Amino acid sequence: MTAWQGQLIRVDDYRWKIPETYKSGMRVPGMIYASREMLEAMREDQTPEQVANVAFLPGIVGHSLAMPDIHWGYGFPIGGVAAMDVSKGVVSPGGVGYDINCGVRLLRTDLSEDEVRPRISQLVNGLFSDIPSGLGSEGKIRVGRKEMNDLMVEGARWAIRRGLGFEDDLEVTEENGCMRGADPGKISDRAAKRGLPQAGTLGSGNHFLEIQAVKEIFEPGAAAVMGIKGVGQILVLIHTGSRGFGHQVCTDHLRAMEQAVSRYGIKLPDRQLACAPIESPEGRDYLAAMACAANYAWANRQCIAHWVRECFARVLGKGPEKLGMKQVYDVAHNIAKIEEHVVAGRKVKVCVHRKGATRAFPPGHRDTPGCYSSIGQPVLVPGDMGRCSFIAVGTEKAMEETFGSTCHGAGRMLSRGAAKRSIKGGRVVQELERRGITVKAENIHSLAEEASQAYKDVTEIIEVVHRAGISRKVAMTVPLGIVKG
Amino acid sequence: MKRPFEIVEHTADVGIVAYGRDVAELFANAALALFSLITDVGTIEQKLQLNVEISGEDTDSLLVEWLNELIYTFDVKRMVFGRFDISEMAGNRLEAVCYGEKIDPSKHRLKLGVKAATYHMLQLDRNGDGYRARVILDV
Numbered sequence: 225m226t227a228w229q230g231q232l233i234r235v236d237d238y239r240w241k242i243p244e245t246y247k248s249g250m251r252v253p254g255m256i257y258a259s260r261e262m263l264e265a266m267r268e269d270q271t272p273e274q275v276a277n278v279a280f281l282p283g284i285v286g287h288s289l290a291m292p293d294i295h296w297g298y299g300f301p302i303g304g305v306a307a308m309d310v311s312k313g314v315v316s317p318g319g320v321g322y323d324i325n326c327g328v329r330l331l332r333t334d335l336s337e338d339e340v341r342p343r344i345s346q347l348v349n350g351l352f353s354d355i356p357s358g359l360g361s362e363g364k365i366r367v368g369r370k371e372m373n374d375l376m377v378e379g380a381r382w383a384i385r386r387g388l389g390f391e392d393d394l395e396v397t398e399e400n401g402c403m404r405g406a407d408p409g410k411i412s413d414r415a416a417k418r419g420l421p422q423a424g425t426l427g428s429g430n431h432f433l434e435i436q437a438v439k440e441i442f443e444p445g446a447a448a449v450m451g452i453k454g455v456g457q458i459l460v461l462i463h464t465g466s467r468g469f470g471h472q473v474c475t476d477h478l479r480a481m482e483q484a485v486s487r488y489g490i491k492l493p494d495r496q497l498a499c500a501p502i503e504s505p506e507g508r509d510y511l512a513a514m515a516c517a518a519n520y521a522w523a524n525r526q527c528i529a530h531w532v533r534e535c536f537a538r539v540l541g542k543g544p545e546k547l548g549m550k551q552v553y554d555v556a557h558n559i560a561k562i563e564e565h566v567v568a569g570r571k572v573k574v575c576v577h578r579k580g581a582t583r584a585f586p587p588g589h590r591d592t593p594g595c596y597s598s599i600g601q602p603v604l605v606p607g608d609m610g611r612c613s614f615i616a617v618g619t620e621k622a623m624e625e626t627f628g629s630t631c632h633g634a635g636r637m638l639s640r641g642a643a644k645r646s647i648k649g650g651r652v653v654q655e656l657e658r659r660g661i662t663v664k665a666e667n668i669h670s671l672a673e674e675a676s677q678a679y680k681d682v683t684e685i686i687e688v689v690h691r692a693g694i695s696r697k698v699a700m701t702v703p704l705g706i707v708k709g
Numbered sequence: 710m711k712r713p714f715e716i717v718e719h720t721a722d723v724g725i726v727a728y729g730r731d732v733a734e735l736f737a738n739a740a741l742a743l744f745s746l747i748t749d750v751g752t753i754e755q756k757l758q759l760n761v762e763i764s765g766e767d768t769d770s771l772l773v774e775w776l777n778e779l780i781y782t783f784d785v786k787r788m789v790f791g792r793f794d795i796s797e798m799a800g801n802r803l804e805a806v807c808y809g810e811k812i813d814p815s816k817h818r819l820k821l822g823v824k825a826a827t828y829h830m831l832q833l834d835r836n837g838d839g840y841r842a843r844v845i846l847d848v
Contacts, residue, residue, distance in 0.1 A: 269720060295720050296719065296720045297829075298722070298827040298828075298829030298830075298845055298847070299827075299828075299829055318829075322824060322825050322847045323824075359819045359821075359822040414781055414785070417785050418781065418784050418785055421785075427822075428822045429822060429848065468784045468785075468824065471824045471825050471847070472781065474825065475777050475825050478828065479770075479774070482766065482770060482828065483766055494828075494829065494830075495828040495829070495831060496827055496828045496829035496830075496831075498828065636720050637720070638720070639718035639719060639720050639722075639723075640718070640723065640821075640848070641716075641718045641723070642718065667819070669820070670820075670821070
């Protein structure tokens with residue numbers, strides 16, 4: 225495929241605009257956050273075309289936005305943000321993605337790298353055996369159909385009620401781990417059936433558990449508020465989502481919307497952008513079902529966080545409280561939410577689609593947890609498994625420009641097949657071990673798909689969002705131990 | 710006829726391109742392509758059969774529905790299939806019998822978790838004297 229040839233107008237070093245005139249049917253311009261060096265790869269990948277396509281959706285306001293980790297997705301690009309006016313706009317399941325509320329949760333510890341290094345194999349093996357992972361993995365908690373309804377409505381609290389976690393975990397979880405408006409009546413039997421056995425599992429693909437050490441602190445003040453006190457401190461990052469359940473919810477509602485598009489007279493450049501008015505039966509049904517899947521994902525990360533704490537306690541012979549295993553934050557990066565934003569000087573209720581993008585609310589915002597009100601909402605940005613990850617915070621600038629959103633990760637660069645051809649799974653393990661990183665995976669062959677070379681360098685991504693001002697970097701971490709599905 | 714199917718790559722996903730002399734064969738080959746991604750289809754014995762009956766808006770969406778039906782069966786019933794007889798293909802309705810077995814980890818190496826068939830870049834055309842379809846899968 226030839227590179228995308230459209231016009232990208234330089235706004236400044238980190239902002240590039242696709243004019244509304246690029247394609248007839250665009251309702252707003254596109255805006256890509258990127259460095260000049262990143263643009264070429266984006267053109268090769270055709271992602272600007274997808275940014276332009278999203279601008280077709282009825283009710284879109286501001287810009288069709290793209291974060292620097294953007295890459296080609298189905299319909300919507302991954303790394304895309306789009307806000308639609310609730311009164312006249314649409315909601316699109318493709319703007320959320322299949323893995324609804326795929327996200328990350330970060331736990332801190334009072335442990336140091338020196339204490340953990342000698343036990344790293346035990347910890348990695350312990351996590352691997354305690355937390356079900358891998359293709360088709362089934363959970364160690366049994367959830368019945370009726371209980372599943374409670375889980376869909378209560379989210380993380382459902383797990384805490386079962387003794388899996390602490391009450392104060394909820395305060396530092398986006399939406400307090402429970403999205404309102406969840407209606408199990410909008411969930412198909414099939415989605416429930418797919419969800420039941422997979423509750424409390426990590427899954428496969430790019431999902432992981434990572435034991436990390438703080439490598440660098442950029443803003444000691446903000447880091448201290450998060451309980452991140454110094455270089456060498458051990459953190460644990462959990463990356464997973466709503467498993468087969470979210471996929472089935474997305475599939476079911478895409479089908480319903482695919483049928484509704486022509487009825488509502490909506491013209492789309494790509495069928496995968498299927499959508500329906502937010503205030504239509506199809507739109508409301510999707511949002512109620514999406515909230516169920518989002519809550520499932522929060523319950524899932526809550527269960528896993530609890531088992532991580534238990535595993536550390538067992539291996540290190542000290543309780544989670546003694547180990548200081550508090551939750552720093554939990555963010556969604558595939559979700560649509562009704563929020564209030566200022567558009568052209570006017571407060572508007574909008575449905576913000578974040579697909580491979582993270583909410584980044586500023587200090588003092590009512591949805592920024594009280595304990596972070598002075599620094600802004602924490603933003604967790606995992607890199608690929610060999611390099612590093614970042615912790616950042618949301619800003620006022622993000623509210624002004626990106627509907628309070630920022631990047632979500634490294635962003636894929638090589639297809640899975642290309643990654644596999646260029647490197648063998650076994651080699652990935654050796655290479656990581658050589659660098660002092662212990663890895664355990666359910667499927668060694670698929671490790672190659674997740675090798676560093678397959679991803680963009682997250683350091684460049686965080687630099688763009690930091691310099692553009694849509695978030696501020698606070699700390700950088702490096703992996704010591706990794707569990708992959 | 711050329712190969713029954715090909716696998717195409719996409720940055721974050723995988724796609725299949727299937728061929729068939731008629732639409733029924735095209736659908737059977739698309740299903741075979743799907744299971745070739747999940748495991749080595751040569752290791753699948755035809756021990757069980759599953760009857761499938763689905764409908765769609767048009768032939769394109771019927772193809773997506775068909776693959777999603779099989780993905781659902783794989784995920785929930787833990788079954789893999791290696792042969793597909795499309796017994797009826799009328800308008801936007803399809804009836805098929807799929808032959809396969811329960812996943813046996815000692816025999817079937819699971820390669821890739823396919824989670825959904827998408828409408829993205831979906832294509833189904835006449836191709837010379839047969840048909841060709843492309844479907845992008847979420848993995």
